[in-house]
Amino acid sequence: MQTLLLMGDEAIAQGGLDAGISGIYAYPGTPSTEIMEYVQMSKMAKEGNVFSNWSANEKTAMEAALGMSYAGKRSIVCMKHVGLNVAADPFINSAVTGVNGGMVVAVADDPSMHSSQNEQDSRFYGKFALLPVLEPSSQQEAYEMTYKGFELSEKYQVPVLLRLTTRLAHSRSGVERLERREQNKIRLPEDPRQFVLLPAIARKRYKVLLSHQKGFESESEQSPYNAYFPGQDKSTGFIVCGLAYNYLMENFVNRELKNPLLKICQYPLPRKLVEQIASECEQLLVIEDGYPIVEEMLKGFLEKGIKVKGRLDGTLPRDGEMTPDHVANALGFTVNKGKDVPSVVTGRPPSMCKGCSHIDMYNSLNEALEPYGEGRVFSDIGCYTLGALEPFNAINSCVDMGASVTMAKGAADAGLCPSVAVIGDSTFTHSGITGLLDCVNDGSPVTIIISDNSTTAMTGGQTSSGTGRIDEICRGVGADPSHVKVINPLKKYHDQNTEIIKQELEHKGVSVIIAQRECIQTATRKKKEKKK
Amino acid sequence: MKTDIILSGVGGQGIVSIAATIGMAAIRENLYLKQSEVHGMSQRGGAVQSNLRLSDKEIMSDLIPLGGAEMILSVEPMESLRYLPYLSRQGWLVTNTSPYVNIPNYPDIEEVIREVEALPNHVALDADKIAKDTGSARSSNIVMLGAASPFLNLPVESLQEGIRQIFGRKGEDIVNANLKAFEAGRKVAENNK
Structure with a gap:
C-alpha cells in the first residue's frame, strides 16, 4: 500500500477516512487542530461526502459525533486535552449509552504546556469513563489505532479514546495505509432504549459497561500494541x-x-x-x-x-x-550535551502580529481604565491572552474558555466595579454566551469587550461560529441594544473608541462592546488567494 | 548514515518549508524520517524550532537528544545559538546573519555574530541580502537550505526536486526563484567549507 508522510494528527485523520468515517467533529485546539484540517483538505473525504465542519465547542462536537454513531455510521471527534473537560459530560455518558456505529474520541494532550493552561492527562478520563484507551507510539500506530479503534468500538459498542501528546501530533513520518473500508449504512440501534439514560435504564446500561471490563482487559493483553x-x-x-x-x-x-x-x-x-x-x-x-x-x-x-x-x-x-x-x-547514562546557550541569547516570547486588532482594542481599554486603577480585567483563551505581556499588561486572568465573562460577573457581584471581560468572538460562541445570559438575568454591572476578529486565530484561522452575527447574538440573549456597541479598532479611531469604552464602564448594567476588525493574518491570506 | 538537524528561527520565517523540502528529498532517497515541529502559540513571532532526523535505519525518538545534532540550520542568528546544547561538538552551525528584530531587548548583533564565529564549524551568510540579489527577497529560507546542502548527505537533485514539489502549487516563477536562491546559498557554503 501507499506510503504517506504524515504528522500524527494527519495519520489519525487518514486512519479515520480509510476506516470509513462519515463525519468528523471538532473545535480547534493545539495540538489537535490538524486532524480536522486534514479531512477538510482531503479529496477522498470530499468524494465520500464526509461531514467536516467545525463545531461551536467540544461538547457540541462530542454530542454530534454520538448522534452520527446512533444513526449507525462511524464518527470521530477531536479536541485538545482541556477540550475534553468541556465535553466530559457527553463523553462519560456515552460510555454508558454505548455507541451504535463506531466512535473514536481523539484527544491530544500537551505535556510541557507548549500551547495550553495545564498538562492534564486524558488517560485519566479513559479510566474514569471505564473505556478502552489507545496511546500510539508512532505515526504508523496513530494511523492503525484509529482504523482498528473503530473495530474495537463496534465490537463492544462503546466509544474508544485515542490519546496522543503534542510531540506525536506535530511530528511527521512515513505511514503505510491499510485497505480502505466503505462507510456504514444508516442503521438504528437494535435496542430503541439504548440511548435513553433514565435512571432505570442507565442502571442496566452501566452494568453492561461494567460487564465489558474483563473483555477490555483481555483485548489489552492480546493487543499487538502491548x-x-x-x-x-x-x-x-x-x-x-x-x-x-x-x-x-x-x-x-x-x-x-x-x-x-x-x-x-x-x-x-x-x-x-x-x-x-x-x-x-x-x-x-x-x-x-x-x-x-x-x-x-x-x-x-x-x-x-x-x-x-x-x-x-x-x-x-x-x-x-x-x-x-x-x-x-x-x-544513569552520560548525556553528551553540546555547548551552553551563550548569555547573549535573550528570550523571544510570542507576540501579537503587527496590525492586529487586539492591539488597538487594548490601547483604548488601557487608557479608558486608567482612572480606575489596575486589576479589573478578566480575559480568556486566544491571541488576545498575549495582552498579559509587555507592553500591554492589560489583563488579570486567563482560566478556561468563556471564564472572562463569568469571572467578571462574579467580581462585579462582589462589588468590584467596573469589572471588565475581554473575550474573542470564537471563544464567546464556544462558552461565553451562557455567561452573558447570567449577566443579563442579574443585570450585572460588567463591561464585556468581544474582540471580534471573525476567526479562530490562535489555532491558525479556522471558521468562527458567530462570524458577522456577534451583535445579533448579544441582543438575542437579552443585552440592552443601547449598550451593545460596535467599534472599529483602528489607530485612527483610538480617541472615539476610548470614549465609548469610558461611557460603558460608567454604565451600571451589562455593556457589550464589540471591537470588530478581521484578523490581519486571515485578511492577508484572503487577499493573496484573491490575487491568484 | 544518520543526520539530525535542528532548524531554528522566528515564527513565520519559513522553517517549515525547509523541513518539508528536506523531508521530500529524504523520502525520494528512501530514508527513514521523523520531523517534529512547533505549532500554536509560539508561531506568533516567537522562537520556533523543528527537529529533523534522517537515517537509513529506523528512527526511534522524534526528539533529538542533547549533543546529538549534526547541524543547526537557522534562518536567524540569535536563534541559531538558542539550541547549542543540542549540537554535537563536531557539528556544524549554518546560519543567516541578518537579525529579525521583533523584541525591544535584541542583543548587540556584533556580539551574536562573534558567538557564531567562535564555533569551530560554522557557515554564516547574509541570506536576506543574497535572496534580494537573486531577485526573490522572500526566499532567504531556501538560500539557507542551499547553504546547508553540502552537509546534508542528500543528492542535490533530490533537494531540487523537493523544492519543485513544495513550491509547485505556487507556480513556475516561485519554483524557479527558489531554485535560484538554493544555488546561491549552496555556492557560498561550497566556498566556505
Missing part, C-alpha cells in the same frame, strides 16, 4: 507507555538492552503482562509522557509491593514532556 520483550538483567524492568517507548529505545540505539521491557499502548493495563514483568524483576522503572498514572497504579497508596521508580520518586522529572535526555539521566 508487547513484552524478555531480558537477562532482572535488576530493573522497564514499563514504557506510548511515546516513552521511543525515548527509552533512543538510548539503546548503540547499546544492548538487557532488561525486560513492557511496552504499553493500549489500556486498561494488560494485567498478565504487568504481573509477569513484576514477578521477574527486582524493581520497575515506569516511563510515561504525561502524568505518572501507570506508576501510581503499580506503586499503590501503601507502597507494599515491588519498588516502582519514575516521576513520583524523582527518578524522572515530575512535570513536563518526556524526552530521551530525561530517560538517559534516569538510566
